[in-house]
Amino acid sequence: MTISQPVILWFRNDLRLTDHAALLAATETGQPVLPVFILDDTSPGRWAMGGAARWWLHHSLAALQAALADRGCTLILRRGDSATVLAELVRSTRATDIFTGGSADPWARRLDQTVAEATDARFHRMRTRTLFHPDSIRTKTGGSYSVYTPFANACLALGGPKPPSPAPMEIRAADVAATERLDDWGLLPGKPDWAGGLRDTWTPGEAGAMERADAFLTHGLTGYAAGRDQPAGDGTSMLSPHLRFGEISAAQLWHLAHQRPNGKGREIFIRELLWREFCAHLLWHNPGLPEAPLKPEFAKMPWRDDKPALTAWQRGQTGVPIVDAGMRQLWRTGWMHNRVRMIVASFLIKHLMIPWQDGEAWFWDTLVDADLASNAGNWQWVAGCGADAAPYFRIFNPVLQGGKFDADGDYVRHFVPELAKLDAKYIHAPWVAPAHALTSAGVSLGKTYPHPIVDLAQGRARALEAYAKIRSVT
Ligand SMILES: Cc1cc2nc3c(=O)[nH]c(=O)nc-3n(C[C@H](O)[C@H](O)[C@H](O)COP(=O)(O)OP(=O)(O)OC[C@H]3O[C@@H](n4cnc5c(N)ncnc54)[C@H](O)[C@@H]3O)c2cc1C
The missing domain is CATH 1.25.40.80 (Serine Threonine Protein Phosphatase 5, Tetratricopeptide repeat)
Structure with a gap:
């Protein structure tokens, strides 16, 4: 080893310079540091990053590039299978070590193993998350x-x-290896451009x-x-x-x-x-957390295959205002308030009896904060099949939840403007409003805003019956 041989700093889900144990360890070697980010859609399998997260990633990488450039370093961008890319980089730069942050994601843990075995460099996984x-x-x-x-x-x-x-004041930059251009990665939406609400809401980096x-x-x-x-x-x-x-x-x-x-x-x-x-x-x-219920009896749940209902939920067209407001907030901004995440998840799983994994997958694609552990953990929690889960029979009533946490209806008014003029006492259940209240608010159920796609009392009863069945066969 010579002092001019570089070490690789492999950035992953830790796109910062402050409090970065792997970056610190890399700079402390005294060797030149080669910062790398790899866009790897192979290793995660079905958990490759969703659309909203890709939008975020683009801007976050641009910010990291700029912060590194201020310290005289170039962020090397590569696409492909991480193990192959890193093995090639180690060969071509004669890097002695790879420093990186660890993750709880099962595919990332497998990848660490593969990378450690596939290269001659020493592999150091540090805690950054x-x-x-x-x-x-x-x-x-x-x-x-x-x-x-x-x-x-x-x-x-x-x-x-x-x-x-603190962020290192100086980073000894390595000779630059070939890098791809961020703009060529196609992380941002083309046409239609659905990211306007994201741009208005967030400053990644x-x-x-x-x-x-x-x-x-x-x-x-x-x-x-x-x-x-x-x-x-x-x-x-x-x-x-x-x-x-x-x-x-x-x-x-x-x-x-x-x-x-x-x-x-x-x-x-x-x-x-x-x-x-x-x-x-x-x-x-529990590496199977994103796919399988932690409580195995839930695998026997008689879920419904109801594509139109799933689509109505995804588009915020269920006819249940707090659910629709939440789903539209998600689509518009890439984020949803935690209370409303619980309400929309409970509605999908219990009132519609659609598998929690379908909701998890939609959140994965549309949330800017989509995180394998938090998404899966929370979906299982709401479904009642996870660790320390809310009991299955606790079924959120979206009308009561709306009345309690959005009493004036301002949240619904903002995201479901077709109900904006409705009196607060009906805003969470327009189907009980008298005809004159609907007319004066310009609401025509079935025309300007849908009828509920499920009768809430019947949906609740159906969910409880199904739950009683799986309990009785275990
Ligand atoms: C069905 C469902 C799916 C979810 N999917 C995700 C997800 O993919 N990614 C994600 O980060 N969060 C997820 N959450 C958790 C939670 O809704 C969000 O973390 C929270 O809404 C983020 O907003 P905030 O930063 O303003 O939170 P704050 O209230 O300000 O909380 C601070 C931080 O604490 C953490 N946090 C708060 N609540 C939770 C929680 N219930 N579980 C885990 N961490 C929490 C988050 O990192 C959050 O940023 C999910 C919740 C539900 C019910």
């Missing part, structure tokens, strides 16, 4: 956790992650993440406990896509939040970060 290593949180008997509260308490007992490391974190911690944290369940307000941080792409680390957020006054808001925010951590822990210990 989670607060703790998923293996380091253990029950008293050495097992993994399947219930959130004791898991969260075990994390809290550790006293928090170590303080974040490390600087955008820090700006949002700062705004939330300054203005939102104290009111978070009360405001986080109101989808019409901006009561939550909206940091999930930034966390998804690792533009800010969970440890940075943990420590930034602890610099703010103690209170209920901060406590709950930290517990939400631990939900993310819990999902990663679940996936790490």
